[in-house]
Amino acid sequence: MNILHSQADWIARAREVLPAAGFGNFDASIVIARGQGSHVWDEDGNAYIDYLIGSGPMLLGHGDPEVMEAVLEQLPKGMTFFANNARGIELAEAIVDAVPCCEQVRFVTSGGEADMYAIRLARAYTGKPKILKFEGGYHGMSAEAQMSLAPAREVNFPTAVPDSAGIPDSVAEEMLIAPFNDLAAVASLLDEHDDIAAIIAEPLQRIIPAQPGFLQGLRDLCDAHGVLLIFDEIVTGFRLAYGGAQERYGVTPDICTLGKIIGGGFPLAALGARAGIMAHFDKSAVGSEKWLMQLGTLSGNPVAAAAGLKTMEILRRPGQYDRLRDLGQRLMDMQSAALSDHGIAHRLCGDATLFDVYFTDADPVDYRSAKHRDPMLNEVWNRSLRSQGIFKSPGKLYPSLTLGSEDLEATRSAFRNAAKAVADHLGM
Numbered sequence: 001m002n003i004l005h006s007q008a009d010w011i012a013r014a015r016e017v018l019p020a021a022g023f024g025n026f027d028a029s030i031v032i033a034r035g036q037g038s039h040v041w042d043e044d045g046n047a048y049i050d051y052l053i054g055s056g057p058m059l060l061g062h063g064d065p066e067v068m069e070a071v072l073e074q075l076p077k078g079m080t081f082f083a084n085n086a087r088g089i090e091l092a093e094a095i096v097d098a099v100p101c102c103e104q105v106r107f108v109t110s111g112g113e114a115d116m117y118a119i120r121l122a123r124a125y126t127g128k129p130k131i132l133k134f135e136g137g138y139h140g141m142s143a144e145a146q147m148s149l150a151p152a153r154e155v156n157f158p159t160a161v162p163d164s165a166g167i168p169d170s171v172a173e174e175m176l177i178a179p180f181n182d183l184a185a186v187a188s189l190l191d192e193h194d195d196i197a198a199i200i201a202e203p204l205q206r207i208i209p210a211q212p213g214f215l216q217g218l219r220d221l222c223d224a225h226g227v228l229l230i231f232d233e234i235v236t237g238f239r240l241a242y243g244g245a246q247e248r249y250g251v252t253p254d255i256c257t258l259g260k261i262i263g264g265g266f267p268l269a270a271l272g273a274r275a276g277i278m279a280h281f282d283k284s285a286v287g288s289e290k291w292l293m294q295l296g297t298l299s300g301n302p303v304a305a306a307a308g309l310k311t312m313e314i315l316r317r318p319g320q321y322d323r324l325r326d327l328g329q330r331l332m333d334m335q336s337a338a339l340s341d342h343g344i345a346h347r348l349c350g351d352a353t354l355f356d357v358y359f360t361d362a363d364p365v366d367y368r369s370a371k372h373r374d375p376m377l378n379e380v381w382n383r384s385l386r387s388q389g390i391f392k393s394p395g396k397l398y399p400s401l402t403l404g405s406e407d408l409e410a411t412r413s414a415f416r417n418a419a420k421a422v423a424d425h426l427g428m
């Protein structure tokens with residue numbers, strides 16, 4: 001180990017120049033040096049099986065040879081142009097082919113940016129100001145999205161609480177908050193307020209599944225009230241199915257946002273809708289009053305588009321989603337078996353393509369019921385997994401298509417030891 005470049009050295013350097021010693025995303029006590037296939041390595045050379053996969057984009061694993069080839073083919077032709085380019089146009093075509101609600105798309109650089117424009121687009125189209133959002137729903141970092149994302153105190157619905165400093169109260173006045181999976185609450189808000197532009201929802205909220213009929217219920221209520229339905233598919237797009245959650249659940253929103261997988265690991269996201277809605281990005285179609293100005297230096301970046309296009313081409317091959325679901329289901333079953341062996345009450349929550357464990361005996365249905373009753377248990381679980389070379393976020397486990405049988409066996413053994421650690425913590 002080169003002492004000058006040990007992980008501790010990088011952490012110390014980060015502490016000097018980065019607030020909270022990091023990029024704001026993830027545990028700053030680990031510095032990743034590289035990723036290959038199903039693994040990442042830290043700066044001390046420790047290997048981990050990667051179930052974080054860049055928070056979702058690296059569904060094919062790190063350094064997929066075909067994606068690398070596509071990127072390397074594009075690089076010498078130019079890295080960014082701020083102008084239309086063929087790869088970006090092809091990527092837009094591929095998204096329109098895949099995603100039911102998209103007749104047209106607009107590229108941006110991050111998922112949060114896509115959500116911000118989706119909200120603005122709904123307001124431009126309907127001429128109404130308010131947005132209904134679900135408590136605990138994550139839609140990036142815009143002022144609207146920061147309302148009741150992870151509220152520390154419980155207030156009565158539909159009051160919005162900002163989770164970030166620096167947001168004026170006036171933003172909260174334009175937001176209505178409802179509990180996820182509570183159709184009656186949404187119905188009564190739509191009855192009471194005739195100035196709602198859109199409902200924005202994650203079709204799988206974090207890892208909480210929509211109950212049967214909930215998403216269709218939202219669709220019907222939106223139609224009845226002239227409100228647009230926005231699905232935030234930044235995570236679920238090209239993961240739950242090739243056509244995203246809207247394909248898997250059979251409910252088509254008016255607008256959706258996409259990110260992560262469509263950029264193949266590079267900064268690229270998009271929002272899409274039918275042409276009549278997307279017309280608000282076209283001044284010549286809607287006139288200057290109704291025009292939504294939108295541009296960005298890196299929008300439609302050709303390197304990101306090349307990586308995304310190749311990733312999507314690979315995902316279209318027969319059997320990919322069956323295999324992903326099979327891998328995910330096996331991981332869920334292993335986890336459940338390890339915990340059940342110790343008699344530890346738990347629920348595996350989510351979808352086979354992303355999930356995590358709750359130490360509870362009731363299925364979480366919304367933000368409040370999904371709050372961990374004993375957060376220490378998840379901490380013990382996650383800490384044990386990390387110490388055994390399992391790299392995951394504290395609240396999610398993302399399977400990738402690159403996992404092999406050795407990875408699964410190593411993970412099974414890590415789950416067993418982590419279950420033992422939780423049992424010990426509980427004094428069982």
Ligand SMILES: Cc1ncc(COP(=O)(O)O)c(C=O)c1O
Nearest residue numbers: 110111112138139140234235259
């Ligand atoms: C559902 C959802 N929406 C939006 C975002 C924001 O995307 P980005 O981090 O690319 O801004 C995320 C990020 O994880 C997300 O999970």
